[in-house]
Amino acid sequence: MFPSTCPNGLRCPALDDVNARIRTLMGEPATPARAERYRLLLDLWGSLTRGNLEPAA
Structure with a gap:
């Protein structure tokens, strides 16, 4: 999983929250709403992590 840092390098609680919400969601039955x-x-x-991308070697 992506590190929990924002593009400025500081800890990003919003990213932790989104990751937790995704994990919870995956435990629900598959439906169009899910x-x-x-x-x-x-x-x-993606919007929270876009600035964390590094060029490939």
């Missing part, structure tokens, strides 16, 4: 919530959480996760 799929939509998962998509929204992944979008949020």
Whole structure:
């Protein structure tokens, strides 16, 4: 899993929250509503981690 740091290098509690929400969501039955919530959480996760990307070697 991605480190819990924001693009500025500081700890990012919001990312910890999103990760926890994704883990909880995966324990629920598969439904269209769960799929939509998962998509929204992944979008949020991506926006929180986008600045942490490093170029490949």
